[in-house]
Amino acid sequence: MTMTVTGLTAVRSGRTILHSTSLNIPLRDRIGLVGSSGSGKTTLGHALIDDLRAQGHCVAHVPQSPEEALDPLRSMAFHWREAEVALGLAPDRADQAALFVALKIEGGDLRKRPWSWSRGMQQRFVIAMALLGNPDLIVLDEPTSALDPVVAAATMELLGGFLDGKDTAMILITHDLGLVARRVERLMVMDSGHLVEQGRTKEILERPKTRAAKALSAHRNWMALPC
Numbered sequence: 047m048t049m050t051v052t053g054l055t056a057v058r059s060g061r062t063i064l065h066s067t068s069l070n071i072p073l074r075d076r077i078g079l080v081g082s083s084g085s086g087k088t089t090l091g092h093a094l095i096d097d098l099r100a101q102g103h104c105v106a107h108v109p110q111s112p113e114e115a116l117d118p119l120r121s122m123a124f125h126w127r128e129a130e131v132a133l134g135l136a137p138d139r140a141d142q143a144a145l146f147v148a149l150k151i152e153g154g155d156l157r158k159r160p161w162s163w164s165r166g167m168q169q170r171f172v173i174a175m176a177l178l179g180n181p182d183l184i185v186l187d188e189p190t191s192a193l194d195p196v197v198a199a200a201t202m203e204l205l206g207g208f209l210d211g212k213d214t215a216m217i218l219i220t221h222d223l224g225l226v227a228r229r230v231e232r233l234m235v236m237d238s239g240h241l242v243e244q245g246r247t248k249e250i251l252e253r254p255k256t257r258a259a260k261a262l263s264a265h266r267n268w269m270a271l272p273c
């Protein structure tokens with residue numbers, strides 16, 4: 047199955063911030079959505095999520111920092127149950143345990159509130175919640191920018207390991223080419239509200255065609271970076 051969106055646009059305060067964009071997202075695809083700050087990545091991410099949900103697809107969203115997803119006054123168990131209820135799922139200890147082990151948060155105390163967990167664990171908990179119910183697509187918007195580089199890389203490894211062999215497609219929105227270079231098969235490059243280039247990651251990083259892609263890949267050999 048391939049998810050398709052056609053002619054997505056967004057206008058804010060009379061300004062077009064996303065020009066007509068159409069995309070095909072096959073299941074299992076791993077895509078990096080990159081571009082400079084203000085190029086329209088988040089706007090495209092939101093438009094895509096709304097459109098695919100309206101079509102009946104199950105699409106999960108992971109925001110930039112765990113504070114955006116977790117209420118500081120509620121326990122982690124409460125958040126988990128809320129996510130299950132939102133998806134119409136009965137409590138399933140085995141499912142929960144599998145996700146917690148995959149994301150290495152099985153040691154976390156669910157009776158505690160978010161601030162008792164480290165930020166890295168909180169964000170992995172948010173990712174685990176997003177993976178509940180095996181979504182068709184998970185969209186992660188700068189999911190590791192609030193984490194240190196080592197924890198960020200480890201989080202992406204754990205997510206990649208969990209998704210291996212699963213149908214869930216992934217779109218990773220980021221400025222951090224080092225984070226996506228080895229983790230996604232395809233890149234989409236945004237510039238001034240336009241999707242200006244898309245193709246295989248290696249091809250775009252080594253032979254960028256557009257000004258935006260050239261700017262992103264300049265000065266560094268991203269494919270050679272260790273993380």
Ligand SMILES: Nc1ncnc2c1ncn2[C@@H]1O[C@H](COP(=O)(O)OP(=O)(O)OP(=O)(O)O)[C@@H](O)[C@H]1O
Pocket residue numbers: 058059063081082083084085086087088089090221
């Ligand atoms: N509600 C809004 N009203 C007016 N302008 C907006 C609004 N939301 C976004 N914009 C503008 O639209 C453009 C694209 O914003 P967007 O957040 O999608 O970019 P981005 O590539 O995700 O940026 P960043 O990497 O900094 O998060 C920016 O110029 C932003 O200022």
